[in-house]
Amino acid sequence: MGGKKKEVYILGHRNPDTDSICSAIAYADVKNKENDGNHYVAARAGQLSPETSYVLQRFGMRQPTYVNNIGTRVRDMEIRKIPGISEDISMKKAWNLMAELNAVTLPIIDADNRLNGLITINDIATSYMENQDSTLLAMAKTPYRNILETLEAELVVGDPEAVFEHGNVLIAVANPDVMENYIEHDDMVITGNRYESQLSAIESGAGCIVICLGAQVSRSIQKLALDNGCAVLVTPLDTYTVARRINQCMPVRAFMRTKNLITFLPGDYTDSIKDSMQNTRIRDFPVVDKTGQYLGMISRRNLLGIRKRSVILVDHNERSQAVDNIEDAEILEIIDHHRIGSLETMAPVYFRNEPVGCTATIIYQIYREKGFDIPPNIAGLLCSAILSDTLVFRSPTCTMMDRMAAQALSEIAGIDCQAFGIEMFTAGSNLKDKTPEEIFYQDYKKFEFGDVSFGVGQINSMSGGELDEIEKRLRPYLEKSCKEHGLSMMFFMLTNIIEESTRLMCYGESADTLVQEAFGRSPQAGTVWLKGVVSRKKQLIPAFIEAINKEAAV
Incomplete structure (x- = not known):
């Protein structure tokens, strides 16, 4: 039972943070170790932050595949390998090929396998029903080999590689003296075994005579035809069948669609x-x-009949934070540590959501539960994610489980949590060369509660001076971003890890009111200082939800 393995993407949220990326890489390792017949690929739904890039480089890991849209593509469909045909082949051959392949359309290609056009079953039917012009065979520049093939004929005189490109097609049923009046130069004359008719056609300048019912052709007729440049074909078919089939000899180029x-x-x-x-x-x-x-x-x-692309989500479970077209994907699992949001699944899924500070802590537990060894480089990634999400254990989201996991992982990776945490945040907060847009979307999430929708970005820094500089640069961008996304409010958290506080930038009609309701403090010139607030997930968003719910209840 061979066959290609099904590919499953493991994806964090848009604008991924270190936890999203590292958890996706580690969980792909877990799933591939299980060897369940699928191939699991760590992916990312956005650009990496400087912090995450530093972590991946530090532990020698490549960045995950970029997937900004999980929707199905043409390559996921069943692409029928219908062979391309030459534009010279006859309509009859095209018709027979359609029947053989059970196809209603044939692609027409050139010698280099490039698409020239299409011929459909309707085009062939139309050519039979509507094209009764006797000059059509010549206008189509029909190769003699098509005529020989379609009429099951033998070429007695003439060049099989020649083309019939001048004259009418007519049937010789009258007396020779009458025929002379209507046979013109280069015409194709369909005739029987009568010597006089054959002679008259050649002497009248016919370009080709088609002799039906397999009649013998005398040597004198063959010589005369050769001397006059007239091709002679002999077919076993009767005159009626030849007349019916003659237009089927035309090359498909005469009727193919090219525009x-x-x-x-x-x-x-x-x-x-x-x-x-x-x-x-x-x-x-x-x-x-x-x-x-x-x-x-x-x-x-x-x-x-298209098969949806399969995906496992880590570090999020809200549609607004997921990769584009998530509703068209088959979600197999969700591993998260946030509030349960707006994502719906078509079928039951494995959903693991724990109240810990980091998804990486849950991935660590899964390694332990399954008895899998954690490679040192993956231990380094998971430890980095925990240190990042818990701000080196300073965040209120941090639990004893996070501390224990980080400690165990740091020993496997050979790092010191406190020293590496400072090293990682210092590398991550080097934002001098970043544009306001890059800083804004480094860690940005969109939230929806009822009819209220808003965005919240966050940056962590060890330096108050750096945060002052970033605030000045981001202020004009806050308004621009809010309008671009069509949101009612936009916020940005400038979090000082050392002081364990956040300067919250606000924009939007109701933003000041929401902050006042949530924290009892009103922003001054669009900014408010929130002592002890460092977590978007556990401190900012719950306070906002409570304030929105209070307002809705009034």
Whole structure:
């Protein structure tokens, strides 16, 4: 029982912090050790902060794969490997291929496998029903090899690589003296075994004679045809069948679609191609790569049978914080330590949510429960995440379990918690070269409560002077970001790790009122100093929720 393993992404929230990234990497290690038949890949839904980049570099780990949208792509669909055809092949051959492949559309490609056009079953039907012009075979520049193949004929005189490109197609049923009046130069004449009819057609300048019912061709007719540049074909078919099949000899290029072709790339998201597929009468669509190479065909029906991409979420459980298109993914598990938010799942999932200071603490417990050894570099990541989320045990979110886990992990990783914590925060707060936007989204989350929606960013620093500088740079950006996101309020926490306090920047009509209600202090010039407040999760958000609920109850 071989086969390709199903790929499952393990993802933290957008604008990921150190816990999101490190927990995703460690949990992917746990899941792959279980060897359940899936392949687990640590991923990230946003850019890394300087702190997280430092941690990954310090422990020699590569950054996770960037996934900003978990929606299904064309490459996740069943792409039918329908072979491409040359534009020279006959309509009849195209029709037979469709029947053989159970397809209603064939892609037409050039010698370099690039898409030239499409031919559909409707195009072929239309060519039979609507095209009765006797010059059409010539206008289509029909290769003789198509005529030989379609009429099951043998070329007695002439070049099989030649092309029929001048003249009408007509049937010789009249007397030779009448025929001479309507056969023109280069015409194709369908005739029987009558010597006189064959002779008259050649002498009238016909470009080709088709002799039906497998009749013998005399040597004198063959010589005369050769001398006059007239091709001679012999077919076992009767005149009626030849007349019916003759238009089927035409190359598909005469009827193929070449303009306004709808093609897709393997990386296109299926939610963005649905409208294109549904607003056209064509049922099948070519998939090409970025260089135009033909890869296969997809149909509308393939959209229905598409398998959702699978994902495990760590360090969040709210839709507003999740990667784009999370509602289109199959969520297998959620490992978190936050309040239970707005995410819904289609089926029951493994959901582990514990009131600890860091998701990494839960991952450490899972390693212990399963009896797996923790590699030193992963122990370093998990310890860094705990130190980051608990501000080296200063945050009120920190529990005894976090302390015990960090201590055990630090011994495996060979680091000292206090010294490494300072080293990590110093590296992470080096923000001189960062734009206001990069600083703002380094650790940003969006929250929704009823009809109130707001964003909260946070930066931790060991230096009050650095926070002063950041506040000046961020002030204009707070207003810009609030309007861009269409939120009612925007906040930014400038947290001083040493002083264990936060300067809270506020923007929005009701922002000052909310802060007054939550903390009993009113912001001055858009900022309020909150002593002892360092945790967004345990101190700021719960106070805001309580104030919003009080206001709603009035």
